[in-house]
Amino acid sequence: xxSDIAEILKRNxxxxxxxxxxxLELFHESNSALAxxxxxxxxxxxxxxxxxxxxxxxxxxxxxxxxIPTADNSVLYALCKDECTQGKHNDNHVHxxxxxxxxxxxLDHISVPEINLPKGFTPHRTDVVASxxxxxxx
Amino acid sequence: xxSDIAEILKRNxxxxxxxxxxxLELFHESNSALAxxxxxxxxxxxxxxxxxxxxxxxxxxxxxxxxIPTADNSVLYALCKDECTQGKHNDNHVHxxxxxxxxxxxLDHISVPEINLPKGFTPHRTDVVASxxxxxxx
DNA sequence: AATAGTTTGCAACTTTGTTGCAAATGTTTT
DNA sequence: AAAACATTTGCAACAAAGTTGCAAACTATT
Numbered sequence: 001x002x003s004d005i006a007e008i009l010k011r012n013x014x015x016x017x018x019x020x021x022x023x024l025e026l027f028h029e030s031n032s033a034l035a036x037x038x039x040x041x042x043x044x045x046x047x048x049x050x051x052x053x054x055x056x057x058x059x060x061x062x063x064x065x066x067x068i069p070t071a072d073n074s075v076l077y078a079l080c081k082d083e084c085t086q087g088k089h090n091d092n093h094v095h096x097x098x099x100x101x102x103x104x105x106x107l108d109h110i111s112v113p114e115i116n117l118p119k120g121f122t123p124h125r126t127d128v129v130a131s132x133x134x135x136x137x138x
Numbered sequence: 139x140x141s142d143i144a145e146i147l148k149r150n151x152x153x154x155x156x157x158x159x160x161x162l163e164l165f166h167e168s169n170s171a172l173a174x175x176x177x178x179x180x181x182x183x184x185x186x187x188x189x190x191x192x193x194x195x196x197x198x199x200x201x202x203x204x205x206i207p208t209a210d211n212s213v214l215y216a217l218c219k220d221e222c223t224q225g226k227h228n229d230n231h232v233h234x235x236x237x238x239x240x241x242x243x244x245l246d247h248i249s250v251p252e253i254n255l256p257k258g259f260t261p262h263r264t265d266v267v268a269s270x271x272x273x274x275x276x
Numbered sequence: 277a278a279t280a281g282t283t284t285g286c287a288a289c290t291t292t293g294t295t296g297c298a299a300a301t302g303t304t305t306t
Numbered sequence: 307a308a309a310a311c312a313t314t315t316g317c318a319a320c321a322a323a324g325t326t327g328c329a330a331a332c333t334a335t336t
Binding site (some may be wrong): 067069070071072073074075094096099105107110112113115116117118119120121122123124125126127128129130131132133134135136138 | 253
């Protein structure tokens, strides 16, 4: 498992450091999206705030994770599907934010339907963010 | 026109003040979404930052404007359709953000398609945010 | 026009995110 | 496996974004 994580880092030309390994592990363990603050607390503040910011930035650039737009404009990150690579994100799936527990789910298998935009608008990326009540909070 | 604006404020039990009138006018004049910074510059810094924050908050609470989730997690606001009232937002329409000029359009007339969520997930609000190239930047 | 209620602006503060740089860590070479 | 090189980390200092309390200014009400 640990070596899996290292593999991912190497494949993306990143040195395998303690913080990167740990943070990437967190994403793999969690089945929901994580905010900067989640990572700070789950790592028990072992790493500098700056390191976490930079690690997340790097992961986004490499296509390892992606950001999720939220209605309250907090910044969330989640693992990308395999098809994502540097500069070419393929995250056209649906996200669900639970109004009760706040958990954000990445519904990878549910794809975004075609949207008929007005003449002249060419879409490049489409995000769907649904919010409501999740399966654990009913 | 000015009296229209005052009407809206009164209808929402808000005192008609210069800043509120001016800010609400800005939204009515603009056909795109506005960020806090846009409002600051378009009012030529006549109002305190805090006043703008509070005005936007109040307008959101009253259902006069709504926030738009963005992929880069900046905070954007746009006028609500008539059907929105306090505590009951009805913004299930599509937003489009132009990657070139940064303009955000509220595509009121394009409705969000049904999304089949997994069992147990009950949606309450659904946002669709498309980004790409807008009609003016082709 | 006086009073009561609301809103504004200021100051101070918190939270969130960024940058430069030296020290520490990771990688490669011999 | 140690030296040399490259990358990453943590610190400090800063910048930007957002919040709160409170007195002064403004709206609304009588």
